[in-house]
Amino acid sequence: MRYASMNPTIVFWTIILGLAPVSEVRGAIPFFLVASKGDIYSLVYGFLIATLSNMCIPFIAFPLFDLLDNLVKKPWIPLLVKRAYGYLRKLGERKALSIKRSSYIALMVFVAIPLPATGAWTGSLVAYILGLDRRRSIIAINTGVLVASVIVFVAAYLGIELLRRIFML
Template structure:
């Protein structure tokens, strides 16, 4: 039951896996299982987030107030997408993998939505970033304890 709670905790926007891993380790749970559960939870939340963010962006582009801004962002991204395509998975992985505030699955999902990444590519980048971030946080926590 503790691991399920950690999985859901790693899905929360402020806590994510950067907070869930230390909570699990300080609770005396198995560090390897804590890492696996938190990476899975933090990655799974990305699917509904990407879909939701895409819907929000679509609604904003239909709104007269945000129409110009939305179209300008679309044009800029479409013009540069050929260059971005090759680095987006790696870039997303690095962005999500840095264990700093605001660099997690939630922000990574928003970036993937803005860049119109395929869900598969976005999930790969977010998963690899979560795995990297989780490993850094896990090593730090094991070093402290």
């Protein structure tokens, strides 16, 4: 018997949602829970896929921020791109004000809170703007992702089970 969680399309979209700045684990885990409708092994599999894909973000974000910093300084870059990058930097600076320098626990808690604009992408941007040590920042961000994943998984699983029992789905 082939489980729904092994469906390559569901796995693909779970990875994409886990990597996307808008959804991260907050969208990937509920998507997998709704799409898979599998047993406990399928749920663990989906949790791991969503969490591990989200844990890849700092490894993508830091080199991307380095590249953007270098590109924006070039004269041939359009003004619109420079303004958009400046807007993102200011957004990160505002978020960085709430996290004191060298406070990796605060960074972990910031990423762990499953609210909009508090995920691994924003945490990576904040760590980059503050100039925090990358290795420690990655550990703090990934710990926050793990905590957020557990919170989202429990909330989504209980919510979906409650809806299934109420509406007999």
